[in-house]
Amino acid sequence: MIFRQLFDSVSGTYTYLLASRRGGEALILDPVLEKVDRYIQLVSELDLKLIKAVDTHLHADHITGLGALRDRTHCVTVMGERSKVDVVSMRLAEGDNLTIEGLALDVLYTPGHTDDSYSFLMHDRVFTGDTLLIRGTGRTDFQNGDARAQYDSIFNKLLRLPDETMVFPAHDYKGETVSTIGEEKAFNPRLQVKSVDQYVELMNALNLPNPKMMDVAVPANMRVGLAQEEIARRGWALSAADAIALDSRPDVALVDLRERAEREKHGVIPGSLHAPYPDLVANVRPGGMLNELARATGRRIVFYCAFGERSAMAVRAAQDAGLTSACHIQGGIDAWKKANGPLVR
Numbered sequence: 564m565i566f567r568q569l570f571d572s573v574s575g576t577y578t579y580l581l582a583s584r585r586g587g588e589a590l591i592l593d594p595v596l597e598k599v600d601r602y603i604q605l606v607s608e609l610d611l612k613l614i615k616a617v618d619t620h621l622h623a624d625h626i627t628g629l630g631a632l633r634d635r636t637h638c639v640t641v642m643g644e645r646s647k648v649d650v651v652s653m654r655l656a657e658g659d660n661l662t663i664e665g666l667a668l669d670v671l672y673t674p675g676h677t678d679d680s681y682s683f684l685m686h687d688r689v690f691t692g693d694t695l696l697i698r699g700t701g702r703t704d705f706q707n708g709d710a711r712a713q714y715d716s717i718f719n720k721l722l723r724l725p726d727e728t729m730v731f732p733a734h735d736y737k738g739e740t741v742s743t744i745g746e747e748k749a750f751n752p753r754l755q756v757k758s759v760d761q762y763v764e765l766m767n768a769l770n771l772p773n774p775k776m777m778d779v780a781v782p783a784n785m786r787v788g789l790a791q792e793e794i795a796r797r798g799w800a801l802s803a804a805d806a807i808a809l810d811s812r813p814d815v816a817l818v819d820l821r822e823r824a825e826r827e828k829h830g831v832i833p834g835s836l837h838a839p840y841p842d843l844v845a846n847v848r849p850g851g852m853l854n855e856l857a858r859a860t861g862r863r864i865v866f867y868c869a870f871g872e873r874s875a876m877a878v879r880a881a882q883d884a885g886l887t888s889a890c891h892i893q894g895g896i897d898a899w900k901k902a903n904g905p906l907v908r
């Protein structure tokens with residue numbers, strides 16, 4: 564396995580690069596905008612393909628690298644379903660898996676630092692975001708923070724993991740790099756409380772100043788979505804209502820770019836084909852499955868995904884490959900559902 568812990572000394576942020584093998588798919592957790600060049604260089608040095616960029620929560624102390632990584636590598640942006648960020652490619656909930664080739668991380672919803680804080684468990688290690696830090700816990704006094712919820716996330720989820728589970732947080736300000744659940748149980752001063760009320764009292768008495776970057780970072784991080792308007796301006800987008808009207812026409816081929824688990828959980832547009840986004844480039848190039856389908860049958864390719872991000876990127880790639888009729892459903896299956904489009908599971 565490839566496991567890299569990268570550090571941004573300005574914000575004290577840890578970013579993690581994970582892959583199951585050299586030459587394989589990679590994911591990056593909590594990337595920082597100013598470090599994006601470095602990540603891309605490392606991904607190329609290790610001969611990896613960046614597939615997913617994930618944030619554990621909406622950060623207040625640095626600008627996320629999610630949008631820049633998506634624009635430069637066409638990776639999928641991922642956050643939790645509770646996040647108020649405008650658009651990401653994929654949203655996950657407690658019990659879902661965050662997967663790339665050879666790796667699957669369990670998604671834990673661990674609110675408290677913010678109401679959109681998630682942790683990710685991978686066998687012997689857990690990425691705790693700002694929920695559980697080394698000898699500390701994330702502040703709970705802004706961004707819908709809630710000390711009571713954090714107590715529950717820590718004591719009833721994270722501390723129930725095996726004691727030897729390694730803890731990799733999103734931040735450290737003292738140079739610590741890793742801990743374990745057992746160590747934090749025993750030595751984290753914030754966790755030596757007798758009750759939830761005592762924890763709430765402790766957290767409410769911290770009186771911390773706001774992060775320096777907060778006024779810049781929070782608004783920037785709320786808007787990482789790809790500008791789908793540009794795709795629409797070029798005439799490559801259908802509204803959900805227009806797509807519903809086109810549905811089941813023989814000259815249209817609806818193509819679902821999502822992963823199998825997303826299809827099972829959220830439903831599928833009846834009669835649509837499945838062509839997962841990571842295989843897109845191979846599918847749209849001459850000789851590829853979708854390219855052949857469009858050329859042989861004259862059918863118009865209409866891509867869709869969860870929120871319209873992957874499909875907007877797919878439209879660009881298909882147009883670049885010469886499929887001039889390719890378009891997508893703006894807003895994805897989320898918009899389709901809101902427009903009461905039919906679904907099968």
Ligand SMILES: [Fe+2]
Nearest residue numbers: 621622623693
């Ligand atoms: Fe945070």
